[in-house]
Amino acid sequence: MDHLDALENESIYIFREAHRKFKDLAMLWSIGKDSTTLLWLARKAFFGKVPFPLVHIDTSFKHPTMIEYRDRVAKEWAVDLVVSRNEEALRAGMEPGKGRFVCCNALKTQGLQQVLDRHGFKGVFLGIRRDEEGSRAKERIFSPRDKNFEWNYKDQPPELWDQFNTSFGPDTHVRIHPLLSWTELDIWGYIRREGIPVCPLYLSRDGKRFRSLGCVPCNFPIASDASTVDEIIEELKVTKTPERAGRAQDHEAAYMMQKLRSLGYM
Amino acid sequence: MNIDDTLRIVIVGHVDHGKSTLIGRLFHDTSSLPEERYREIEATCRAQGRAFEFAYLMDALEEEREHNITIDTAQTFFKTSLRPYIIIDAPGHKEFLKNMITGAAAADAAILLVDGAEGVREQTRRHAYMLSLLGLRQVVVAVNKLDLVGFRRDRFEEVEEEIRGFLLSVGLVPAHVVPISAREGDNIATPSERTAWYSGPTLLGALDSFFPARDISGLPLRFPVQDIYVGDGKRVYAGRVESGCLRAGGRAVFSPSGKKAVVRSVEKWKQPALPEAHAGECVGVTFTEELFVERGEVLSEAGEASPSAREISASLFWLGNEPLRLSARYVLKLATAEVEAVLSAITERIDSSTLEVVERHANRVGNLEVANVTFTLQHPIAADTFKENPRLGRFVVVVGEFVAGGGIVREVRSDRLGGGTRVVRLHARMMTEPDGNFIDLSREAGPVEFEISPGFVARLGGGEKVAIRLCTADQLEKIARLAFGYGLGMTFRRGPEGNRVVLSREGPVSQAPAEEGFPVI
Numbered sequence: 001m002d003h004l005d006a007l008e009n010e011s012i013y014i015f016r017e018a019h020r021k022f023k024d025l026a027m028l029w030s031i032g033k034d035s036t037t038l039l040w041l042a043r044k045a046f047f048g049k050v051p052f053p054l055v056h057i058d059t060s061f062k063h064p065t066m067i068e069y070r071d072r073v074a075k076e077w078a079v080d081l082v083v084s085r086n087e088e089a090l091r092a093g094m095e096p097g098k099g100r101f102v103c104c105n106a107l108k109t110q111g112l113q114q115v116l117d118r119h120g121f122k123g124v125f126l127g128i129r130r131d132e133e134g135s136r137a138k139e140r141i142f143s144p145r146d147k148n149f150e151w152n153y154k155d156q157p158p159e160l161w162d163q164f165n166t167s168f169g170p171d172t173h174v175r176i177h178p179l180l181s182w183t184e185l186d187i188w189g190y191i192r193r194e195g196i197p198v199c200p201l202y203l204s205r206d207g208k209r210f211r212s213l214g215c216v217p218c219n220f221p222i223a224s225d226a227s228t229v230d231e232i233i234e235e236l237k238v239t240k241t242p243e244r245a246g247r248a249q250d251h252e253a254a255y256m257m258q259k260l261r262s263l264g265y266m
Numbered sequence: 267m268n269i270d271d272t273l274r275i276v277i278v279g280h281v282d283h284g285k286s287t288l289i290g291r292l293f294h295d296t297s298s299l300p301e302e303r304y305r306e307i308e309a310t311c312r313a314q315g316r317a318f319e320f321a322y323l324m325d326a327l328e329e330e331r332e333h334n335i336t337i338d339t340a341q342t343f344f345k346t347s348l349r350p351y352i353i354i355d356a357p358g359h360k361e362f363l364k365n366m367i368t369g370a371a372a373a374d375a376a377i378l379l380v381d382g383a384e385g386v387r388e389q390t391r392r393h394a395y396m397l398s399l400l401g402l403r404q405v406v407v408a409v410n411k412l413d414l415v416g417f418r419r420d421r422f423e424e425v426e427e428e429i430r431g432f433l434l435s436v437g438l439v440p441a442h443v444v445p446i447s448a449r450e451g452d453n454i455a456t457p458s459e460r461t462a463w464y465s466g467p468t469l470l471g472a473l474d475s476f477f478p479a480r481d482i483s484g485l486p487l488r489f490p491v492q493d494i495y496v497g498d499g500k501r502v503y504a505g506r507v508e509s510g511c512l513r514a515g516g517r518a519v520f521s522p523s524g525k526k527a528v529v530r531s532v533e534k535w536k537q538p539a540l541p542e543a544h545a546g547e548c549v550g551v552t553f554t555e556e557l558f559v560e561r562g563e564v565l566s567e568a569g570e571a572s573p574s575a576r577e578i579s580a581s582l583f584w585l586g587n588e589p590l591r592l593s594a595r596y597v598l599k600l601a602t603a604e605v606e607a608v609l610s611a612i613t614e615r616i617d618s619s620t621l622e623v624v625e626r627h628a629n630r631v632g633n634l635e636v637a638n639v640t641f642t643l644q645h646p647i648a649a650d651t652f653k654e655n656p657r658l659g660r661f662v663v664v665v666g667e668f669v670a671g672g673g674i675v676r677e678v679r680s681d682r683l684g685g686g687t688r689v690v691r692l693h694a695r696m697m698t699e700p701d702g703n704f705i706d707l708s709r710e711a712g713p714v715e716f717e718i719s720p721g722f723v724a725r726l727g728g729g730e731k732v733a734i735r736l737c738t739a740d741q742l743e744k745i746a747r748l749a750f751g752y753g754l755g756m757t758f759r760r761g762p763e764g765n766r767v768v769l770s771r772e773g774p775v776s777q778a779p780a781e782e783g784f785p786v787i
Contacts, residue, residue, distance in 0.1 A: 003271050013548050016493055044535040045548070047502070140368070157364070157668035158364035158368045160368055161371055163669060
């Protein structure tokens, strides 16, 4: 068993554990490489049939290529896809010009909260990884959020020996993170090994590519000639630039990501 | 797992002994730090009017930066020429022990940091003890901050002797004890000229000598049922092979139910007919006959099944805010089994820092204490001792919604009502003959458990004796334990009638057993 096998098995174990313990589950699919890998692993865990819906929180600022890719993959893999927007905030004119913190919180965090409330989801799978940024490094695999959606990162229950905390109060929902131990390089190595289709925005065109996918106004491509998965892997082996360098919300102010996440951001 | 597969390491030790600084240093010296991160940290430090702090890399959360402590477990990644590492930073503050345990439980190996100036402190000892309770055996000690003591050999050796002595008392032998300065980079990646008297490996060299420890080979098959998926006209039993090898066509037995089955197929998605699956693999299994077993049952090969445990004695660490109480009910989770259990004995309560036995036969175990305890389970589950099979020999205790403690199984007592074990009520088998009381066990060749009644103990207390004719040496041992527990005298004789023991009692009768674990009917 190699390193990718070990990660795959760990993720499958988490999926099956969550499915056994929670009735109303959903998976957040951001269309990016991580949550698409997550979807692939869910298909493996449940022998091809994903037993819960996928949720895409559409801020309306996503690149058309992402939407095209989303609809194509959803159809091909016959998944149950729920697309949700915070229509109220959008009607009121929410956009990044109002401030990135405010916009992310309204269109993503509150957008997620709305869809959880509407469908009564008790558990949500998310494709976050510990190596992405500091506050994600502190996450548990099963991570509760209270009724106000807040993350009490100062007092998290212990998690050991794959015995997850799976019973929570009625007003709590749980975030489940099967990819927590993966790195960016693991994800790309696995995408290559398994032949998982990725959004074309990751591949270089005219000397630029996206390393992390987000909303058009707040996400910038990096200079890169990596136009295949193989070339991306070679690039990542030598890069010294962090993955989320092109994500504006990470750099707006000190601790912004931590504040967003303690309020329920993904 | 190969030597060049990722190794997960945890860094533990007393607060302020330099964990976060060491991590920053490891990153820097292995060129694993993205330049932008370095600049970010530099900017933050400058804004706060401080010198550059490596610790900020790991202490990404705001509170931690402000208070200079690590609150939770964080994981991050670096690489040597040998292999990649996942590094788990564990907080040194006493209040955060549950985070330290969360970190250490996921690790293959540990670095125990000791401040060379301060020496071994409370959390140094507590963390070392927890490593041993978590079953971590690959430990390297780094004696840090030697720059503060002028890289003096005699000071290093003093600390080395102290920590080696403590580790030995909890059953740990460090692979190496390395003199370092995390802040100045001595003996991290390259040997330091300032410790010319030291001939061992650098810290990274010591880490490279460890093995990824997640692979369990050479142990018998254990496949706990995680879930059952019904569809396409078949029942697929999903689970992970915890140890050994699961083979298609193999004969197998479930614990604790004792149900037997033949494996028809071992499956993964798009791989419906695997010949076998090894430790760590998540698979689905079908059987040749219709079978109904539930989550929590453990599949083994016939003849080497997990015992069906009705009672578990364990070493336990307690993290709950409320104390663990004698006679209270808890939920235990062991592999995929979940069972309600009564805490039937607290044999010893131990201070997790000094290792002192605080109390014997205690009523409660407090936050951060360690204890040797016995749980009586409401229904039997499959369990091994930690020594025999770590994967099936560890469990957590759940209070309300959350994990509040964990333990490793020292001893398993079988289900008295199943698994082929006969329960023999000694009082009911006693015959009174002219030459005294007599119990004949000479035909009880199979596994047995004994029970005795208070009346039986009282009769012996009244001056009567009972002779018991034995069949097996196992019976001798069990009766000796019984005698010990009830404070009875025992003599063993080998004569023409075979092997016999005589039980008797002198002095006042004790109605309650002196030792836990002996049923009174």
